[in-house]
Amino acid sequence: MNAPLPVNVLCGYLGAGKTTLLNRLLMQRDERILVIVNDFGDIAVDAAMISRRSADMIQLSNGCICCSMGGGLFEAFERALELRKDVDRLIIEASGIAEPQRLASFALAEPELECRAVVVVVDPQSLPDRLADSRIGKVLENQIRGADAVFLSRGDIADTAMLRRAALLVAHINPLANHYKTIDAKFMQALEEPHDNQSVSAVVPDHYHQRLFVRRTVTLEPPPDRQRLITVVAQHAKSIHRLKGYLNLRGLEGAHLLQLAGGVQTLEPASLSNGMILNQLVVISPDPGAVMRLAEALEQTVSPKGH
Known part of the structure; x- marks a missing residue:
């Protein structure tokens, strides 16, 4: 045994x-x-x-x-x-x-x-x-x-x-x-x-x-612009408690891992693996309005002209 x-x-x-x-x-x-x-x-x-x-x-x-x-x-x-x-x-x-x-x-x-x-x-x-x-x-x-x-x-x-x-x-x-x-x-x-x-x-x-938290999955297609994405996430860093996801970014090769934790944002190259879902971000916060505002702002990053 x-x-x-x-x-x-x-x-x-x-x-x-x-x-x-x-x-x-x-x-x-x-x-x-x-x-x-x-x-x-x-x-x-x-x-x-x-x-x-x-x-x-x-x-x-x-x-x-x-x-x-x-x-x-x-x-x-x-x-x-x-x-x-x-x-x-x-x-x-x-x-x-x-x-x-x-x-x-x-x-x-x-x-x-x-x-x-x-x-x-x-x-x-x-x-x-x-x-x-x-x-x-x-x-x-x-x-x-x-x-x-x-x-x-x-x-x-x-x-x-x-x-x-x-x-x-x-x-x-x-x-x-x-x-x-x-x-x-x-x-x-x-x-x-x-x-x-x-x-x-x-x-x-x-x-x-679990009822205290709001979570939302945001799909970013076509691939977003890197700098606009970083700027948007930084603007909402204080109100969002967690953000994470793998992305293809406009003009860059390969996948990248975007994370926001404790107000600190990171974006780094990532190796593709089986089961990895690209261009979807999970957003979590106890503030429903903050999640909605960030989701709307993120969706603007996929537009060539930002609107």
């Missing part, structure tokens, strides 16, 4: 850096890792961004898995158990609005799974504003409360004062969770620690937090 399959849950708010951390783990850990990835959007952009070094990948899209524990999620766990002999670890990359307690509780209830550390990724730059936002602050607090380990992302660009402030905010919410800024031996060891269910059991999850 196979030993229980170790499971790590990876959570974090929209754009915190979960996929970046996951890719680095896939590169550095000498294990066969099975990944369940969940996108809060109509197209699975995050799945296309994950390194092919994983042993296998199970994709769930168009919803938050902690809000839809039946159907597709149960089938994903069943498939994971069927692959037990071929993998050493399961990592669940939850959507940006998922809260870890329900996912961890499922693993704890399954004898063939062994729930180990729940990791929550936090962006030090946007954390103070996100926590202060009355619409979404509770989502971040519940994510942090459910963590065994908190990874402070973007340590290469965040200054010392910003990292210290983020660490203090996290410690105030969850004094039991250890903090990490790099994937070092201590962080790798933390992944092996059993999940502390007592730190989560007192938290009452909001199963309907």
Whole structure:
């Protein structure tokens, strides 16, 4: 009989850096890792961004898995158990609005799974504003409360004062969770620690937090102009909490990955892979008006004259 399959849950708010951390783990850990990835959007952009070094990948899209524990999620766990002999670890990359307690509780209830550390990724730059936002602050607090380990992302660009402030905010919410800024031996060891269910059991999850967010998929055909696209996204950076998608751009060769996270926009060349959907952007925000205004502005970037 196979030993229980170790499971790590990876959570974090929209754009915190979960996929970046996951890719680095896939590169550095000498294990066969099975990944369940969940996108809060109509197209699975995050799945296309994950390194092919994983042993296998199970994709769930168009919803938050902690809000839809039946159907597709149960089938994903069943498939994971069927692959037990071929993998050493399961990592669940939850959507940006998922809260870890329900996912961890499922693993704890399954004898063939062994729930180990729940990791929550936090962006030090946007954390103070996100926590202060009355619409979404509770989502971040519940994510942090459910963590065994908190990874402070973007340590290469965040200054010392910003990292210290983020660490203090996290410690105030969850004094039991250890903090990490790099994937070092201590962080790798933390992944092996059993999940502390007592730190989560007192938290009452909001199963309907998905209603707080508006998501929209914007199709940009023909390919948009690069500079106009960058300008439009920058103009809406403060009101949009997450934007991502692969694009063909007018006058440029190859696909490009456009992302907006924590107010920071990036546009970089991307390698084409199977299942990648081009020229569709997922836009997410708690402000319906902001999503509508950005969608309208984005659609103007495909017009040769901007109107």
